[in-house]
Amino acid sequence: MASALSGARILVTGASGFIGGRLVERLVLECGANVRVLVRRVMGAAPLTRFPVEVIVGDVADPQVIARSAEGCAVIFHCAKGKGPDPAIRRAVDVDAAGYIVDTARHTGARVVHVSTMAVYQRPNDGLFDERAPDTPKGDLYSDAKLEGEKLALARGSQLGVPVVVIQPAVVYGPNAGNAFEMVDELRTSRVVLVNGGTGICNLVYVDDTVTALLLAATSDRAPGERFLISGPEHPTWADFVGAFERMLGVRRTVSLSERDALRLWRQSSRHSWLVPEAFRAITRDPGLRARLLGTREARAARWVAARLVPPSVKGALRAASHAVEHPGADAELPIGAVRPWVLKNMACQARVSIEKARRILGYAPAFNLRQGMDLTEQWAKWAGLIQ
Amino acid sequence: MSDIVSPRWPMLRVALVGCGAVAEYYHLPALLACPDVEVVALVDPSVERARALAQRANAPYTFSNHGELVGRVDLAVVAVPNALHEAVAYDLLAAGVHVLVEKPMGRTTAECDRMIAAAAARRVVLAVGHDFRFFPIARFAKDWFAAAPLGPIRRVDVRQSAGNRWPSVLPDVLSRNAGGGALITFGIHLVDLLCWWLGELRVVAYRDDAMGGVEAEAECEFALADGAPVLLELSWLREMRDTAIVECARGTVEIGIHEPAVIRVSVGDASTLVGNVPDQTFERAPLCTVFRRQLEDVVTAIRGAGAPLIGGLDGRRAVGIVEACYAMRQPLTRPWNYPQAYSVTRRTAD
Numbered sequence: 023m024a025s026a027l028s029g030a031r032i033l034v035t036g037a038s039g040f041i042g043g044r045l046v047e048r049l050v051l052e053c054g055a056n057v058r059v060l061v062r063r064v065m066g067a068a069p070l071t072r073f074p075v076e077v078i079v080g081d082v083a084d085p086q087v088i089a090r091s092a093e094g095c096a097v098i099f100h101c102a103k104g105k106g107p108d109p110a111i112r113r114a115v116d117v118d119a120a121g122y123i124v125d126t127a128r129h130t131g132a133r134v135v136h137v138s139t140m141a142v143y144q145r146p147n148d149g150l151f152d153e154r155a156p157d158t159p160k161g162d163l164y165s166d167a168k169l170e171g172e173k174l175a176l177a178r179g180s181q182l183g184v185p186v187v188v189i190q191p192a193v194v195y196g197p198n199a200g201n202a203f204e205m206v207d208e209l210r211t212s213r214v215v216l217v218n219g220g221t222g223i224c225n226l227v228y229v230d231d232t233v234t235a236l237l238l239a240a241t242s243d244r245a246p247g248e249r250f251l252i253s254g255p256e257h258p259t260w261a262d263f264v265g266a267f268e269r270m271l272g273v274r275r276t277v278s279l280s281e282r283d284a285l286r287l288w289r290q291s292s293r294h295s296w297l298v299p300e301a302f303r304a305i306t307r308d309p310g311l312r313a314r315l316l317g318t319r320e321a322r323a324a325r326w327v328a329a330r331l332v333p334p335s336v337k338g339a340l341r342a343a344s345h346a347v348e349h350p351g352a353d354a355e356l357p358i359g360a361v362r363p364w365v366l367k368n369m370a371c372q373a374r375v376s377i378e379k380a381r382r383i384l385g386y387a388p389a390f391n392l393r394q395g396m397d398l399t400e401q402w403a404k405w406a407g408l409i410q
Numbered sequence: 411m412s413d414i415v416s417p418r419w420p421m422l423r424v425a426l427v428g429c430g431a432v433a434e435y436y437h438l439p440a441l442l443a444c445p446d447v448e449v450v451a452l453v454d455p456s457v458e459r460a461r462a463l464a465q466r467a468n469a470p471y472t473f474s475n476h477g478e479l480v481g482r483v484d485l486a487v488v489a490v491p492n493a494l495h496e497a498v499a500y501d502l503l504a505a506g507v508h509v510l511v512e513k514p515m516g517r518t519t520a521e522c523d524r525m526i527a528a529a530a531a532r533r534v535v536l537a538v539g540h541d542f543r544f545f546p547i548a549r550f551a552k553d554w555f556a557a558a559p560l561g562p563i564r565r566v567d568v569r570q571s572a573g574n575r576w577p578s579v580l581p582d583v584l585s586r587n588a589g590g591g592a593l594i595t596f597g598i599h600l601v602d603l604l605c606w607w608l609g610e611l612r613v614v615a616y617r618d619d620a621m622g623g624v625e626a627e628a629e630c631e632f633a634l635a636d637g638a639p640v641l642l643e644l645s646w647l648r649e650m651r652d653t654a655i656v657e658c659a660r661g662t663v664e665i666g667i668h669e670p671a672v673i674r675v676s677v678g679d680a681s682t683l684v685g686n687v688p689d690q691t692f693e694r695a696p697l698c699t700v701f702r703r704q705l706e707d708v709v710t711a712i713r714g715a716g717a718p719l720i721g722g723l724d725g726r727r728a729v730g731i732v733e734a735c736y737a738m739r740q741p742l743t744r745p746w747n748y749p750q751a752y753s754v755t756r757r758t759a760d
Contacts, residue, residue, distance in 0.1 A: 064579070064581050064583065065646070068591075068592075068646040069646070071584035071585070071591070072619050072625065072626050073621050073623045074623050075623065077584060079581055399746070406648050407648060
């Protein structure tokens, strides 16, 4: 696998991201590849330029940038992911860029490895599911754009004779994962919902296993034109996953709710502004910010007004909230974090990813179980200052 | 603009050489806010960028090469990529132009020496952009350590995020051509500050995470003249404490490098003081204020009122320490980076 990429010129989009970043490291160090990275802003490449990589700064959704970046490349890994609430921006990266990349690969003779997601499938309630599961749009911004992107890449690849491989990872975790930052943050500032005691299957894959699958997709003769679900070697539950973070932080902050009750909590919370919990979190995390905000003239005026106008019952609640900020151990007073409906559905789901096709065709063999993956994640979290 | 010319001194004609992020966001606003200078030229290989900044400054000239400046300017602010500091600054100094060159002064002490010699030969001012010295907390710390109210220093521990949100325009800043990574590009600010506060630093050990490229993280171990250990840890990758903790014989002082400049003083086991260092002019855009103060210092030096706060020898000293660090480089590895190499058992199959 590694030797096949030795000396090859390779483009990685989304290289400053979680999966793309780790892919670059292994392409350089294990494969000896000649890596070019496409990043949106210069300093996004700082973790990557530890290695002898070539940096191109530009917008992945610009066909001219893609053409320039892909010049002379034997493989293009499209790891970039659309972000934010604007569907147009998501589509530009997840769909349009996927098309430009395949178009460009036609001229350069490159293979395209397209990173998609397990979320494109309609999962059954339980049992194993594989690449034959239904994959119609669900009305969700993320998974629908990813679905459209992978279909476009495969269709255009087939039409133009470009070898395209789609990798559909399960929930990817590990050092630098967004879900690690979020989980630590949520367990610090709230109680975390586990649907039905967290008995649902959390299909997890450690980042290095995901990258291994990407490398196999780039080199396997039988991979082009196919899509592969990628998951870890075992099927941990949500209680296992969240519990690993609780142990890391030394807290017990999960709350078991039925899917119905969790949905009710979401509906109640979604009537409120989004700004408030975000501001609460920011203030909770940053004592300097808290001190600065409370020291502003507006905050002093607001406190003066509140002292005279706010009813005693509300003052009591505010004092409790303030206490929770100052004393994060006061668990009972922490709010329960509301969870989005589609996440709740996933948390209740017992369906397990089958990686049989990836095993059979790519020779994929996941190496990291949850304990091993979380051991490494914990070491990273200490380094990153997320935990003591 | 001539209406506000000082009665004593004609305005200094200034060129901004290099129109990247630091020029656009900090040097140009500082120049435009200074009543003693007139921006006459913007220089950049990218004509578009030079023109865009020239328009903001209402400057008559834009050039793609600094050679055009000779005879047209009194002072040049050199904010080109690190690899070009010496070439550009040397030419200008040798032509009798005063120079404020961005940090690092050069990539090597040899480059610095040529610049110092050129400035001395033409008797012009050579100042180096170690702007951190113009933060009020930095001046406070300088006075604090000079007074040594807590007695001799026993140990220093500095952890600093290295500005990975900096809006760089070109990726040169992350290339080996820049002379290195987080240490030479950003950490050199801290190296200069520590020397200014505490005196000479001897390099004891150095580790960084570069693997064929430039470091995103660095750990420097220094010793003060009396042997007290100094640890400086830098990162482009993560949030750090951003303070210097200095343990002294009778207590500990912790000083925030950035705004808001926090100071914590503990004396013995009993009393502790915590507070912000107030400075009204720092309430908005503190780095702009820092750059304004830096420019005022250079202008004052050109007017003949003494040397600039950070001259060529100071710039050279910081580069020398960085050079010594790189010469002793040991690899800095993280366990999760290559788990295969750290005894994590690989499963071959379920």
